[in-house]
Amino acid sequence: MSKTIQILINGDPITCSPGIPLSQVLTQHYTSWRKSPRLHQPRGMYCGMGVCFECMVIVNGTLRRSCLTDCADGMTVIIERTSDDG
């Protein structure tokens, strides 16, 4: 089997396979990690290929679409909210 790597999401270590899209890992753990700007509705990944910007996160200090970002060992990810924030 392939080796696993560790990334940090809001400081929490998460183990995953290297090279898979960050959106896959985020979806598995949170379903939603952003709220919409005006109605504050929970949003998750939608288009999965860089068009909709619903999956935006901060990766190593820079805003990125998680669907276009491959997971790499030691990557630090900041998300706006987690599903349990309500």
Added chain:
Amino acid sequence: MTAEHLCCDVAVVGAGPAGLAASLAAAEANAVVICIDQFPRAGGQYHMQPNASGTPFANTPQVQQGQQAIQASEAANVRFLTGAELFWAEPPKTPGAPFRLHLARDDQAIVIEAKTVVAATGAMERPMPFPGWTLPGVIGAGAGQRLLKTSGATCALPFEGKTVLAGTGPFLLAVASTFAKAGQGIDHFVERQPAALWTKAKAMLRHPSRLPDAIALLRDLSRTGAKRHMGAIVTRAMGNGKVEAVEISPVGANGQPDLQQSFVVDGVGALCIGYGFQPVIDLTTALGAAHSYDLSLGGWYCGVDAMSGATSVSGLYAAGEVTGLGGANPARLSGQLAGLHAAATCVKETSGLNDTAIQAIVTQLNKHRAFAATLAQLYPMPESLPVPLAEDDVVCRCEDVTLADINAAIAEGARENLAVKMWTRAGMGLCQGRNCGASIAATLREAGVEPEHTGYNRSHFPLRPVSARIAKEALTCEFSPD
């Protein structure tokens, strides 16, 4: 830091089937070629090169064909810039001057000066709003497919619960086929068009070479174990914070869903939904090329000369889905045409264009386009909103603009997409109207304005979000005259 400055004969934007073919053809005709793509690896969606190990999608024919095309291009000295976001493009300022493409890559600004440009920007899914469509767990059909192909050894959707695949078009069958190969089950398959097996069989018999593919797709759909609902449509997604249930309704003879006969599927974790595709026209509209509207080609598309791929802008060529939806085969052939002609206009040492070879490509291209037209006839995309929306349903996801907001703009006199955008902010968000353009046009259509007259979301700076620092570095980049 200053912007990196690159020069080339042919800049190809997009590294899918069309862009790869254009890059190789131009490089083999002795042009200096740079091929850019926003994804981390070349291939586009069709030839997507999986990155994670242990995936059953590592060696599919599509992956292998893509790999061969990438390697052939590299061997012909095509320079690939992947993970590069094109955020602005300028046509030549004076005749003979180069195009300028402005890119962000690895937090660095890049400016490419290119004698010619081939736009091979591809297509995107054509999102259609319906009640509950913004709930997490509602994703594009293509998003579902991509998740499976990129998830490595996991090979499962990252959602718990039942899976529903819905929408319309042959692409849904391709997605179902990916699900079957991944071993990911589908609980419900919902296709808006009625089964109409006889009509489909008759149409397919005109293209006998494609029959084995069609039969294989249907067999794969069976392998997913999906309960099929033909002539039905998802009319609502429901849930608290994420999708939990999906309402399905039969489509009546008038094309409208019959909500009286709807039923609900509970325990849903993922709704993958797709209503076809639309050409990605941001680059070609930014450079001022002429566009036309044809629903069977995906709506607004960039017009090109059939023999050369030349657009209405001198030096700008277009190939593949941006010139009207047709699939991978027309993309590859039109890419070859555009690459050859782009190279011929700017390379002195070219072997010249071989008229017989060009004619052979065009003949093949027309044959494949005819098949695409047959499919488009069998699965017409909805031009009006396929499901009635409530006033408080969101149409523009980025700016949370509701149907009520858009209806208010229309009542005030908005008759174009641009007017609706100015009134409501729909299309001003991060996606720059890519997601809501078709649905705003559909809403305007209900007010009696046909899509030919509503226009498209016009490109303006920046085409995609970019940091102010990178934008400044790219736009203020000075070039020494050569």
